[in-house]
Amino acid sequence: MNRYNNIHILMYTFLTVILFSCKHGEGEYHSITDKIEAKSKNYHGTSISSEQYLEGIKTIKITEGEHTFLIPERKSEIKSYACTECHTKPIEKLKSEDPSKKAHWDIKLAHADLNTMNCITCHNGNDMDNLTSLTGSDIDFNRSYTLCSQCHSKQFKDWKGGAHGKKLGGWAPPRASMTCVNCHNPHNPGFETRWPAGYNTQKVKERE
Numbered sequence: 001m002n003r004y005n006n007i008h009i010l011m012y013t014f015l016t017v018i019l020f021s022c023k024h025g026e027g028e029y030h031s032i033t034d035k036i037e038a039k040s041k042n043y044h045g046t047s048i049s050s051e052q053y054l055e056g057i058k059t060i061k062i063t064e065g066e067h068t069f070l071i072p073e074r075k076s077e078i079k080s081y082a083c084t085e086c087h088t089k090p091i092e093k094l095k096s097e098d099p100s101k102k103a104h105w106d107i108k109l110a111h112a113d114l115n116t117m118n119c120i121t122c123h124n125g126n127d128m129d130n131l132t133s134l135t136g137s138d139i140d141f142n143r144s145y146t147l148c149s150q151c152h153s154k155q156f157k158d159w160k161g162g163a164h165g166k167k168l169g170g171w172a173p174p175r176a177s178m179t180c181v182n183c184h185n186p187h188n189p190g191f192e193t194r195w196p197a198g199y200n201t202q203k204v205k206e207r208e
């Protein structure tokens with residue numbers, strides 16, 4: 001009998017909490033999502049624009065999923081593009097004909113170990129004007145971020161949503177975002193360890 005009484009008490013308590021927690025007075029909401037939706041009903045955008053800060057920057061418009069935004073045009077910034085101006089033949093043939101030419105040999109790959117990645121992971125020796133995906137599809141240099149997204153899927157998801165990477169101009173529309181290669185060297189993408197700009201290194205030394 002006590003067991004049934006306890007169940008009834010628990011049910012009564014639960015219903016009481018539900019009834020008293022569902023107050024719908026003016027300005028009261030069930031959740032922060034409800035509040036955002038309610039406050040957004042009369043939102044008609046903003047008159048602020050980042051266009052003036054994008055003047056002189058070549059950009060292209062891309063759409064990734066539900067996100068459409070601008071990114072810097074890449075190919076005109078590559079000093080040696082188009083690559084086929086020099087790469088008139090497949091790499092192996094060029095090497096065998098004139099092994100003294102060592103263009104790009106100063107590049108040291110520090111991205112992944114050589115069992116995982118080498119030059120032809122990203123570059124197609126038969127078509128140097130395009131990058132190549134893991135499945136052998138061509139990737140335009142202007143969309144090199146799609147190459148990175150094959151392995152760095154989490155960062156790519158955050159980037160296209162606006163949570164990862166730097167903005168051009170600011171947060172006001174139109175949205176313009178830097179791509180992976182605007183911040184990371186694709187051959188050596190890691191950043192050097194350094195102290196934060198506002199870090200008091202003198203105090204650290206004094207405490208040692």
